[in-house]
Amino acid sequence: MIRTRLRTRLRRGRLGIVTVLAVAVLCTAGLAAQGAGTQPRPGVPVEKPAIDPSQEIVAIGCLVKEGDNYELRNSAVLIRPWVAPGLKPDTVGTPAPSPSKTVFRLMHKEGLDAHVGHKVEIVGVIQPQTANVPPSPDTIVRPGTGPGTASAPAAAGAQGASGAQGSAEQPRFVPRLNNPELDNKPLKMVSTSCP
Amino acid sequence: MKRSHYLVGALGIAALIAASSASVTIAQTPAPAAAVTFHKDVEPILQKNCQSCHRPGQIAPMSLLSYQAARPWARAMKTKVVAREMPPWFADPQHGKTYSTDRSLTQADIDTIATWVDAGAPEGDPKDAPPAVVWPKDGWSIQPDVVVRGPSFKVPARPPSNVIEWTTIIVPTGFTKDTWVTSVEIKPSDLQVTHHICISFQPHSEDILYYTPFWNDKTRDDEGVEIKPNPATASTGAPRINPVQQRERSPNGVGGAPAPGNAAVGGGFLCYLPGNQAFDYRPFGAGALIPAGYDISIAQHYTPSGKEAVDLPQIGFTVSNTPPKKRWVTTQAGGAGNGFAIPPNEPNYLAPPGELEFGANAELVMMMPHMHVRGRDMTYTVVHPDGRKEVALSVPKYDFNWQMQYVLSNPVKVAPGTKLHVEAHYNNSTTNKYNPNPNRWVYPGNMTWEEMMSPFFGVIVDTETDPTTVFRRGAVNNGGGE
16 A cells, blocks of 8 residues: 555655655665674764773884875884783883884875975874785885895795796795885974984 | 684584574573572583683684573583583593693583573572673783784785785884783784784894785695695605795795794794684793893784775783793794695695704693694604603694693603604595595695694793703704794
8 A cells, every 4th residue: 555655656756856865865874884883873982992002103214205105214113012000101111212124105195295305203003904915016025125135035936946837937936025004193303314 | 724714613603593593492490499500500610611712802702701691502502512512622631631721521510501401591599600700801811911012904805816925024012121921912803814823022123124014925826725846846855944044034034933042032932823822921930031122023814704804913911020930932843844745635644743852951831733724633742861751732633723722730841852742643535524625735835725733832941041942953853834
């Protein structure tokens, strides 16, 4: 009965477009809610984990522009381990930057141009990494390049034995690396020159 | 591994759901005065043997922390405990060793649970309940004093060949002063996609690349198997790389196991594996030193689940302000060395044994066999200098899905010259239900459909003992395959 009436109204164009849109919006919202899974709902307090170390790091390095992209190179990295309440904050020592050759790709470009070539301090969150990226000149470790590579092997046949189906020249593996990406906040200038 | 892992999991969950569906018909009748009830009889068993896994954030699929949570699973609980499938435990008792990590049930416990279920799974009087166990928050096994965030990792839904190569990432510890740690736990956030996360500690180098994943794109066949030399070449000792060599050859100074000089730092080479617990040195009054400024090398292995996931691992520590009397060292007795090649359809392949010689007085406290899905059994035998043999652990039915620590209740004392001899068998036949392909040769490799022989173990030594002297490395049969 209701279905027949609805069909009739639809056929006659008497079911307002607003109604149709409203139904569509509700359906979409319902599907979105289903997909959201454990997403927080408005008005419902989210229980914060009791143990929640900060995801932010502090990186101090040289700001470099590569094409349209910005990198922080030779970055000293400071992290703050989570320390249980009741323990001294310096239980594992006072946080200090650890020098490195790390290259961070910076996600946000605003305000960076003025500091290219400067030593800067940036706070940010490292984006999730992955090992499944297509090979590129940036991700293939070339023989003898990169840090700690005094004894780095040639990529081809680096492990000595070649594949049963391949020739002796066929590489068994290709060493790869992928520079991390930093969701960066506004920077702080440390000095106008980089060592 | 995940294929079988998921299969087992899916079958298990299906069985549990089926069983729990049946259980809803169990009468909700009040228990007679002397009857077996949840709070009086069953809850103490669950607290002691089950809740460490069956609570939120742990590997078990459902919580058994309360009557309301446990009640729907009553029938499944009976089925699993009567079959001795739960709690999982695989050590052969005939060698006279007992283990503090043994959570298996006594026959009396099994009878209690069965009687409770048969009686309609009555709740009983809550006043009879034992005090609730205060478990660590957020799914931790230890209550950490300090936590360091590991690198977050995006696991693609369906990568090529369904393979994500092992990836190593270095992060700073943030420890700027020498710190004695008394337990270590590696806690992934997404257990479904985490095959393993192993850590070791290494001295800081100013040319390190932090948070930069390093991996090797390997040549693999259609089944995702790394292309290896043919069996004839392998059996004659084709050059393989061992973890130390790999470390030396890697552009970030990273590899699997720590360099020998670092074997004791932080406790050594520590892994999260399916079914594994935290590394807890406290019951032995032991600890491990992490020197100021050291970095953490994190080897991550993820398995795609068909749905993109992001894992946010954390590493937790308990710490001691004073040096403990004993030092904990974890390592492994050899590995899948030269000549490791399992023929097709071989049901009982004996791998080249792993062997390691002790160079100092020590106490063997923990063993943790690691193989992949063709692993059949593993036996750790201590060969004392006088020739006396002592089986410290025999796992006759290895299960990849439960890679647990076997912590000896009474450690085995070893003197310099003692050897730890480890033998393992593999089943590459159709009688192995987890075998993905019995018709091919199987070699050491990183993926679960390849193989490993990693007899991990932990010892404690006096703190004054130079950790580099505990093992005579030259005596280690370790050709790689870690």
